[in-house]
Amino acid sequence: MLIRKPSKLDGSDIRPSEITSKANYMNRRQFMEAGLKAGAIAGSAGFAGSALAAVVPEERRGKIPDIVDSEFSTDEAPNSYDDITTYNNFYEFGTGKGDPVRNAQDFEPRPWTITVEGHAAKTGTFDFDDFIKPHTVEERIYRMRCVEAWSMVIPWVGIPLADIIKRLEPTSKARYVAFETLNDRKQMPGLRSRVLDWPYREGLTMEEATNPLTIMAVGLYGETLPNQNGAPLRLVVPWKYGFKGIKSIVKISFVEKQPPTSWNMSAPHEYGFYANVNPEVNHPRWSQARERRIGQGVFAPKQPTLMFNGYEEYVADLYKDLDLRRNY
Numbered sequence: 001m002l003i004r005k006p007s008k009l010d011g012s013d014i015r016p017s018e019i020t021s022k023a024n025y026m027n028r029r030q031f032m033e034a035g036l037k038a039g040a041i042a043g044s045a046g047f048a049g050s051a052l053a054a055v056v057p058e059e060r061r062g063k064i065p066d067i068v069d070s071e072f073s074t075d076e077a078p079n080s081y082d083d084i085t086t087y088n089n090f091y092e093f094g095t096g097k098g099d100p101v102r103n104a105q106d107f108e109p110r111p112w113t114i115t116v117e118g119h120a121a122k123t124g125t126f127d128f129d130d131f132i133k134p135h136t137v138e139e140r141i142y143r144m145r146c147v148e149a150w151s152m153v154i155p156w157v158g159i160p161l162a163d164i165i166k167r168l169e170p171t172s173k174a175r176y177v178a179f180e181t182l183n184d185r186k187q188m189p190g191l192r193s194r195v196l197d198w199p200y201r202e203g204l205t206m207e208e209a210t211n212p213l214t215i216m217a218v219g220l221y222g223e224t225l226p227n228q229n230g231a232p233l234r235l236v237v238p239w240k241y242g243f244k245g246i247k248s249i250v251k252i253s254f255v256e257k258q259p260p261t262s263w264n265m266s267a268p269h270e271y272g273f274y275a276n277v278n279p280e281v282n283h284p285r286w287s288q289a290r291e292r293r294i295g296q297g298v299f300a301p302k303q304p305t306l307m308f309n310g311y312e313e314y315v316a317d318l319y320k321d322l323d324l325r326r327n328y
């Protein structure tokens with residue numbers, strides 16, 4: 001299928017909502033008005049920081065209110081809702097691209113808790129709604145480049161991880177942030193396979209975790225995050241290969257040492273801790289110079305992969321002293 005922009009818009013002011021789910025969207029004005037009210041409420045409830053209180057409905061495809069636009073969004077046309085929700089990697093539900101959408105339908109992402117551990121003042125177990133409430137949700141339309149050499153453009157709804165981290169008050173001993181996915185055999189049939197050492201684990205340096213591009217996604221196309229995309233809460237780090245974007249997170253730990261990460265543990269010569277998108281450093285079994293944009297048809301030419309997935313200006317500084325060939 002070809003990605004088309006609606007003819008009346010023809011460019012920069014296109015919103016993903018106008019491509020697939022217009023009827024489900026509030027207009028911008030309503031967003032802003034609701035936002036001002038929510039800000040007043042949040043202010044009176046004594047939340048520090050963000051003006052809007054994040055609320056994610058429990059129902060599937062529930063509309064998320066008070067979404068704010070972001071300067072970090074790309075104006076490339078997003079993939080369709082169908083592409084993003086039917087072509088997935090989520091090995092807890094099977095290793096085929098179509099397995100997650102098939103096998104995650106009975107998964108229950110609510111109620112949900114997130115446990116925060118390690119070097120921070122605010123540790124403990126938080127209910128999902130309380131965890132996100134102090135924050136503002138933003139739409140972030142990001143490119144996603146999978147290490148398997150395909151890519152998509154995805155309109156996430158999320159919260160800057162830097163805002164969440166600030167609230168949790170890590171100490172100076174916290175040099176890395178480690179994340180874990182739920183490990184529940186009753187709900188996740190893929191866990192019976194030994195394809196990875198479960199639970200799925202990922203990690204970032206503190207500088208990466210607090211970079212303004214890094215978000216915790218809670219939604220897609222203005223709606224609740226689908227199960228197969230990592231409901232209710234997943235990491236999105238757009239300059240890194242997609243496998244860093246750990247799904248259905250239940251634990252966040254502030255640690256001193258570089259934490260073990262799933263794909264690195266499984267095949268250390270193929271997948272590193274950093275996993276920055278880099279067209280010049282090939283995977284041992286294939287080139288990373290080009291990528292296939294999902295949704296453009298199998299005969300569409302592959303497009304060049306960009307350094308740091310096109311986010312170089314925001315992140316190159318983080319790696320100025322690092323040999324990116326050794327630290328792949």
Ligand code: MTE
Pocket residue numbers: 084087088089090091092146147181200228229230241242243244245246247248
């Ligand atoms: N998180 C968990 N828990 N399990 C997984 O198998 N796959 C990763 C990442 N997060 C994965 C995961 C990989 S390889 C990719 S490319 C992205 O999720 C895919 O995200 P998407 O299905 O939402 O496009």
